[in-house]
Amino acid sequence: FSFYAIFFVSESTTLEDLEKSNAPLLDYLANAGCLRPMRSIRDRDLLVQDIVIFQVIHRVQGPFQRYSVFCEGLKTLGVLDQIRRHPDSFRPLFCYEPNTLTANQVDDLFSIRLSPEGSNKRAAEEMVVTFWRDYLQDAEEGPSKLEKILAFTTGASVVPPIGFSPTPSVQFIHKGDDGFSTSMFPLANTCVNCINLPLHVSYQLFKEKFDFALGNTYGFGRA
The missing domain is CATH 3.30.2410.10 (Hect, E3 ligase catalytic domain)
Structure with missing residues (x-):
């Protein structure tokens, strides 16, 4: 998905332009739950609003929920607390950093x-x-x-x-x-x-x- 697609939708000035800019997005809109019939140019702003809400809010809810569950698991035996106290010690376990080859x-x-x-x-x-x-x-x-x-x-x-x-x-x-x-x-x-x-x-x-x-x-x- 490209944000240029939102731009082209938002810049549509006629119903025909709106339908053309909307056509390549049909699969994406269906998966995002944003698919709606375009009956007039006024539907343009509603469509853009739906896309933005999905991209900014709904799309990231799943990862945030999994992150919350992950953090809850780390609280077991105080692991999360130790990570927060000693981030440098735990960084190699969570972040890959290429080393100089020998x-x-x-x-x-x-x-x-x-x-x-x-x-x-x-x-x-x-x-x-x-x-x-x-x-x-x-x-x-x-x-x-x-x-x-x-x-x-x-x-x-x-x-x-x-x-x-x-x-x-x-x-x-x-x-x-x-x-x-x-x-x-x-x-x-x-x-x-x-x-x-x-x-x-x-x-x-x-x-x-x-x-x-x-x-x-x-x-x-x-x-």
């Missing part, structure tokens, strides 16, 4: 999907996992770089209050994988929160290619 937090967010133990692929992947964790540690020292890594993989620069779904994951780009065989840069699919890491043999090369990917990728989807 390398360990970002590492814990990702599940690492390794090849079967003992395979040639597994050995190469385990080396790159150390590069990945070293890169996160280095990124912790730079301004907002961890947030860029998270955004590169998931599209979000902060961890949502309810976490990510699906869980962010790390996979690896092996030679011969469909579409990935020639990539020297990390690839991300933000739709499934997955980052694919190339199998470089030195940390310096890994870091160089990752820095380039972060600095030259914009938008949402597949990076």
